[in-house]
Amino acid sequence: MSHNKPAPCKAVPNYRRADTATFTAILVLAALVYLGGALNRLGSFNTAQPSSYYGLLTEALLDGQLHLKITPDPNLALLENPYAGPQGTNRPHDMSYFRGRFYIYYGITPALILYAPWKLLTGYYLHEAVGTSLFCFGAFALSAWWLLGVKKRLWPRLSPLWFAFALGLISFGSPLFFLSSNPTFYAVPISAGCCCILAGFVAIDYALGARKRGAQLIWLASASLALGLAVGARPICVLGLPLLLVPAAWLWWQNGRDRKSPSLGLRLLAASIVPAAVIGFGLAAYNYLRFGSPFDFGIQYSLASGDLRGTHLVGLDFIPKNLRLYWLQLASYGRYYPFFETNGRPFGVLTHLPFVALFLMLPLTWPMMKSYRHEGARWMMITGVITGLSLANFFLLSLFFGGEDRYLVDFVPGLMLVASAVMLATLASGLSRLNLGGRRALGACFFLVASYTLFNSVFLALPTRAHPEQRLWFERLANLPAHAWERFTGTQHGPLALEVRFPIGLNGQTDPLVTTGNILGTGDVVYVHYEDSDHVRFGYFHIGAGGPLSEPIPIDFTQNHRLEIRAGGLLPPPGHPLFSGQTPAQIAGMRRQLEITLNGKPVLRGAASAYPSTPDRIFIGENPLQVVAGARFRGQIIAATRRAWSPTSQGASMGSGAGPARLRLRFPNGHIGVSEPLISTGPEGAGDVLFVRYAGPDRVQFGHDNFGGGSIVSREITTDFTRAHDLEIEFGSLYPPGNQPLESSPAILDRLRQRFSVRLDGELVLTTTRPFAPSTAEQVEFGYNAVGSSSATDMFTGTIDQVSHPGLPTPTITAEQWGAVRLTVQWPIGMTGASDPLLVTGVVGAADIIYVHYVDRNHVRFGLDHWSLGGPLSDPVTIDPDHPQKIEISLASLYPRKESSDWNNRSISEKFKLTRRTIVKLDDVVVLDSELTAYPASPDEVAIGENYLGASTCRMAFSGKILKKERLPW
Numbered sequence: 001m002s003h004n005k006p007a008p009c010k011a012v013p014n015y016r017r018a019d020t021a022t023f024t025a026i027l028v029l030a031a032l033v034y035l036g037g038a039l040n041r042l043g044s045f046n047t048a049q050p051s052s053y054y055g056l057l058t059e060a061l062l063d064g065q066l067h068l069k070i071t072p073d074p075n076l077a078l079l080e081n082p083y084a085g086p087q088g089t090n091r092p093h094d095m096s097y098f099r100g101r102f103y104i105y106y107g108i109t110p111a112l113i114l115y116a117p118w119k120l121l122t123g124y125y126l127h128e129a130v131g132t133s134l135f136c137f138g139a140f141a142l143s144a145w146w147l148l149g150v151k152k153r154l155w156p157r158l159s160p161l162w163f164a165f166a167l168g169l170i171s172f173g174s175p176l177f178f179l180s181s182n183p184t185f186y187a188v189p190i191s192a193g194c195c196c197i198l199a200g201f202v203a204i205d206y207a208l209g210a211r212k213r214g215a216q217l218i219w220l221a222s223a224s225l226a227l228g229l230a231v232g233a234r235p236i237c238v239l240g241l242p243l244l245l246v247p248a249a250w251l252w253w254q255n256g257r258d259r260k261s262p263s264l265g266l267r268l269l270a271a272s273i274v275p276a277a278v279i280g281f282g283l284a285a286y287n288y289l290r291f292g293s294p295f296d297f298g299i300q301y302s303l304a305s306g307d308l309r310g311t312h313l314v315g316l317d318f319i320p321k322n323l324r325l326y327w328l329q330l331a332s333y334g335r336y337y338p339f340f341e342t343n344g345r346p347f348g349v350l351t352h353l354p355f356v357a358l359f360l361m362l363p364l365t366w367p368m369m370k371s372y373r374h375e376g377a378r379w380m381m382i383t384g385v386i387t388g389l390s391l392a393n394f395f396l397l398s399l400f401f402g403g404e405d406r407y408l409v410d411f412v413p414g415l416m417l418v419a420s421a422v423m424l425a426t427l428a429s430g431l432s433r434l435n436l437g438g439r440r441a442l443g444a445c446f447f448l449v450a451s452y453t454l455f456n457s458v459f460l461a462l463p464t465r466a467h468p469e470q471r472l473w474f475e476r477l478a479n480l481p482a483h484a485w486e487r488f489t490g491t492q493h494g495p496l497a498l499e500v501r502f503p504i505g506l507n508g509q510t511d512p513l514v515t516t517g518n519i520l521g522t523g524d525v526v527y528v529h530y531e532d533s534d535h536v537r538f539g540y541f542h543i544g545a546g547g548p549l550s551e552p553i554p555i556d557f558t559q560n561h562r563l564e565i566r567a568g569g570l571l572p573p574p575g576h577p578l579f580s581g582q583t584p585a586q587i588a589g590m591r592r593q594l595e596i597t598l599n600g601k602p603v604l605r606g607a608a609s610a611y612p613s614t615p616d617r618i619f620i621g622e623n624p625l626q627v628v629a630g631a632r633f634r635g636q637i638i639a640a641t642r643r644a645w646s647p648t649s650q651g652a653s654m655g656s657g658a659g660p661a662r663l664r665l666r667f668p669n670g671h672i673g674v675s676e677p678l679i680s681t682g683p684e685g686a687g688d689v690l691f692v693r694y695a696g697p698d699r700v701q702f703g704h705d706n707f708g709g710g711s712i713v714s715r716e717i718t719t720d721f722t723r724a725h726d727l728e729i730e731f732g733s734l735y736p737p738g739n740q741p742l743e744s745s746p747a748i749l750d751r752l753r754q755r756f757s758v759r760l761d762g763e764l765v766l767t768t769t770r771p772f773a774p775s776t777a778e779q780v781e782f783g784y785n786a787v788g789s790s791s792a793t794d795m796f797t798g799t800i801d802q803v804s805h806p807g808l809p810t811p812t813i814t815a816e817q818w819g820a821v822r823l824t825v826q827w828p829i830g831m832t833g834a835s836d837p838l839l840v841t842g843v844v845g846a847a848d849i850i851y852v853h854y855v856d857r858n859h860v861r862f863g864l865d866h867w868s869l870g871g872p873l874s875d876p877v878t879i880d881p882d883h884p885q886k887i888e889i890s891l892a893s894l895y896p897r898k899e900s901s902d903w904n905n906r907s908i909s910e911k912f913k914l915t916r917r918t919i920v921k922l923d924d925v926v927v928l929d930s931e932l933t934a935y936p937a938s939p940d941e942v943a944i945g946e947n948y949l950g951a952s953t954c955r956m957a958f959s960g961k962i963l964k965k966e967r968l969p970w
Contacts (some may be wrong), residue, residue: 016152018160023148030140035178037465038133041183046124053095053185055125057104060114065701066290067101078115083307089673094289096298103290105298106187108283109196109232110135114859127945129183131489136409137189140171142198143417146205150421153375157427162427162443165450166420169355173454174416175408178461187406192740193234194409197389199227201414204247213264221569227389228279229370235297236396236410240389244272250381314399322398324348326408331456332519335485335518335614336573337478338459345518349412355453356412357420359387365425375509383418390414393609405460423450472584475575483577491615493572494645498563498620502555503635506530510539512623516569517543517611524569524597527629533557538596538604541628542568543611546668550604560638568610570618571645578645585683585778592784592795596895606786611795620702624812659734663727663782664802667719672696675703677785677792678800681775682707682731687787688733688772690758692796697721702758702765704731704789709771712844714758715956717765724801726757732772734780757940759937766948767941768843815965819938820890824964827881832856835954836864839938841893843866844949848934850889850920851954857881862920862928864891865953867935874920874928884963888921890914893937895970914970 039045050056058069063069073090076082077100080087096103110131119124144167151163171177174879176194179187200223207219224244226448230237248268255264284294291298300309331347349356362383369376394411397403423446427439462471486493496514502787503511510529517523521541529537535552557560568591570923574577579587594608620640671694673908679690686707693701693718703713719725719880732753757767779786782798782803821839828836831854839850849865855876862872879885891914920928 011486014156014216015158015160015163016156016861017158019151019163020150022164023144023167024159025390026164026171027141027144028563030144030171033131033555034137034140034177035130035431036160037181038127040518041181042127042129045127045130046122047077047127048124050125051107052128052129053104054111054115054128054188057108057111058119058125061108061116062113062119065324066097066286067103072097072100072102080626081307081705083301083303083309084097085673091303091673094304095299095383095656096299097303098291098298103298103301105302106185106266107233108193109229109732110188110192112232113192113229114257122292128185128188129565133180133188135188135195136176139176139191139195139198139413140174142195142202142411143170146198146202146219147421147424149205151424154369154372154423157422158428166446169450170413170420170453172461173355173450173457175353175405175412175457175628177405178296178464178516179409181461181464182406183464188406190406191231193230193237196233196412197237197240197393197414200230201382201386201389202226204244204385208247208381209253210376213255216255217267217271220248220251220268221275223247224272224586225275225279228276232279232283234410236393237389237523239392239396241276243385243388243392244276245269246385246388246958247381250377260586277416295732297333298670313401315401316399318396318401322346322400322403322938323402326394326398327351329641334612335482335616337475337575337813338463338614339478340456340459341519341612342404342405342460343522345520346405346407348407349415352456353412353416353453356415356419357451358422360414360447361419361426361948362387365422365429368425368429369508371920382513383421386414387418390418407792417758421970424717435500451860472575475573476577476580479573479576486615486821492642492644493570493576493578493615496565496618496620497568497639497641497643498565499560499639500530500563500633501636501638502530502557503562504533504557506634507532510629511564511635512619512621512629512631513538513633514565514567514570514621514626515619516613516617517569518617518619518624519612521625522611523625523627524573524608524613525569525623525625525628526565526567527623528633538598539628540594540596540606540608542609542795543627543792545609545795546671546788546797547608547795548594548606548668549606549800549903551801553598553603555598562599564595568592568594568608569613570642573608573612588786589778592781592786592891604799606800607781607795608784609784656689659805660730661734661782662723662802662804662806663800665727665796665800666724666798667692667694667700667721668798669697669721671797675715675792676798677794677798678702678783678795679729679731680781680784680786681731682773682774682779682787684786684788686773687779687789688731688776689785689787689789689792690729690731691785692790700760702760704756704770705789706771707773707787707789711791712756712766712768712770713950714766715761715950717760717763719760723779725761728762728806730755730757730767731900732770733775734757745812764943764946764948765944768949818970820888820894821942821944822964822966822968823887823889823944823962825887825958825962826884826961827860827879828854828960829857831879831959834959836946836958836960837943837951837954837956838862838887838958839891839945840890840943840947840949840951841891842941842949843936843937845936845947846935847951848893848918849949849951850891850918851955860923863953864918864920864928864930864932865951867931867933867951871932872928872930877922877927880920886921887920888924888968891918891934892916897936 013238031681050059064756075089076091082097089269096105114131115126147166147887170539180527203219203226204224204687207216210216210219227241252265271695287296288294302308325346328348329346331340331342331352334341364379369379397407397410401765478633507530510527513526513528515523515525527539529539531537534554534916536555537550537552539549540547570593574587591610592607594606595602596604621637675691676692677689677691689705691703695701698718699716700719701714701716703711705711732755735753753772754769756770758765783800785792785794802947835851835853837849837851845867847867851863853863855861858878859876860879861874861876895914916933918930918932918934919926947954947960948957
């Protein structure tokens, strides 16, 4: 084979060594940015336990099973249609649920080629975000390696500066850059698929350039393997597989005249087909073993927001919409950093990454390559293949109903690589064909288009690449020009004051007062609802979450009224120079403050999320979002002014004080299956959250999540969502650090700082000891998840009308709080086979449960469950369901600790008897006597007839009636 090409002109330097140095330098820089960004965000590449979906898939595969090692909520199996939304069940979003098991419908390739090997080599699970960064970096490195080889072979005289510019484009101007910082599991298969496609592309190029037939076959088989793995990651890559036959046919054509190897064509065909076919058969078997069909990846069984089975997900009718979305859709530009915003939605490649359009000039480079003979043919073949692979991916992608900006990685990196090569080829040709002015004009055009592409890509990626505190200085630097302009024009950022007159006769209707945000469908609306002819209600709506609605407020519709609105959308972003001197925690607190006052009186207060906004995106009396309220305010806005911002102009936060908190609140309707924060304390990423979970239209659960300490959730409590409730909370991190201002001993303080208890309208819901992170007063937030816990959404969408601190508890304990328990009970009927709690003492992990098991209508057995050890169960005992009976229970946790001074006047034998035995009597007859000693417990860790700890031994509450409760003197 001939590899002839024109001899380089001796007058022009050869830059091969400089090209290698440039490649190395940019490769190292990209590695530091891609992987260093992931390490900076996560703090570590590894986790000891699976951290997300691909970790769970890796765990399952290494244990020899295809379904995940997660026990589904039993209530899922009881639902008529478990795919029709949450319906009050615990279910992981976007997992496939099939025949009582959970699966991942996303591609298996990342687990096979990265996550499982990493676990086997290190013993740890790789963070998903790190895997995405590795795949994205791998895709860039393969692209850069190919471009380096082409540059050395075809354009060695072209300046290394242009080569460096091209590498910068494919590393930081490509969607690979912003996908590499995507923390979700969604990005893993997309990045893996792209990396595999580019690996196959490079292998094809090596096959085309190989001199020996054996090498050709090996490289062609490697390409088939890589492209098959790409299908295993992203099934939409399947349409590109037939393109493997093109280089195989070309190689056969180049070698076919050699009669010594008549079977070469078959071997080339086998190398192109067999590896990919083996992977295809493996995927078919994988699907069949999971879902009973070789072609079913399980997306229809996904636990999404609605039932996907039978939903129109794929069709030719989606092509026009996706052509517009992925090629022409306009994104948003704003005056503040990061300037270019997409909100995760697709955006037009031609409108915002226009450099990619140079791939359309590829045919114009073919005449330039004629003089290169074999290398020219290789160029045309390989650039055509990568263009075909990318466009084939886009075609299948365009058949799908939905789109995200991350899907750009399915087809743009390959096209951008071709565009970069076209730029270098055009510049290299221009060296000999254009004069100096022409070369400069051509270079300027390329530079301008590429710079615009780089700007959009870089500023789309930057906000997620570092911790907010670390990038704050850069944001303020970038926002200085906007701040200077605002000072020049007198722009204010403070609260909004309105003088309004409300319209008459719009009962039951809603009008907007102010709308902020409006960046690609994001936004917040402050609105007024006309309840009746004498009342209005004020509300706040955050798109995607909803928001609080005030109580009905009496109002005179014939008078003018003064409204003042404080909300995060009225303030600039945290990186605005206006906030200089404020800590990130202080800024975040100011931006989530929500307060509406009517004629000087607060009518709605709380903490609420707010989308970024700019002064030109604040609409007074208008609602361009067309959500929650009408298009415009139908009353009169007589005056509207913006007050100057200052740290004190935001008003005071709710609930200042220390110790137990009492919240007067109303739960929102229609949020079944959602968990929302009530209190968060401590620093972001290391604090605590008290949350409420809406288990049904009339049921709630309360829970606590501690970073590093796990979470705990109460039983379900029936409640009325239409009225206000009092919630009393003991939360260890609400106690101030140090001993002041508490007048208690350090030992008692330490104990109080581990207390967690919740009472709803006076009824004890949950009480236990829990780990809590230390918290300062400014790190306490009511109604907002300021610590970033995954156990709850960002904000409470009900209303917290009042927060108070009723006073620090008095930790003294009187003698009347100790002693055996005597109950008078009326037995339930029809509970055969069930078990009910009689007495529960202690905390989670160190509790004792006295319970009764119903053998039949007239017989029961009494039992003791000593947490983690179990305990004895009595013989069947005859009961009388028709008449009340007395039960007496004595166990060690009902008496003071053995070292307590309360025992000073007691004999040793009495102390031994009471603290070393567990005794249950029925009508003064001993029915259970055990030497199993109970865990210590305080008087407030005793519950009668209620399994508040959620122990599995018995039901949540006694099914009969407890007619009387007594503590016996001791």
